[in-house]
Amino acid sequence: MSDPDNFRQRVFQIIAAIPTGQVTTYGNVAQLAGSPRAARQVGGVLKKLPEGSTLPWHRVINRHGEISLQGEDFKRQRQALLAEGIVFKKGKVDLEKYGWKW
DNA sequence: GTTTTGACTGTAC
């Protein structure tokens, strides 16, 4: 059949399923992808994201509720989240409130 | 096939 072992493909599917106005952590995505310890790789995959993907990668943040990126990418992600109704408190997001739950 | 890298997380101080 298909390639269920394709971690990268799995991550895309998971992130694509995140509803607007909600956020999730890399660790959460990694766990859903089948490897709870591969949170790092989740970011690594998104960094090499294909341009044709309309994937809402901006809804993925670290476990501190903060954006792990820096520089322009950081601001871009923050703006994207603000545009979706996410409220930043002291530069952080309330995962208890916006944390994505299945 | 081996080595290097990294948008993370957990534990320790």
Next chain:
DNA sequence: GGTACAGCCAAAA
């Protein structure tokens, strides 16, 4: 509460 170090995993060179 914040900072520092180590571990883990998958993809790219």
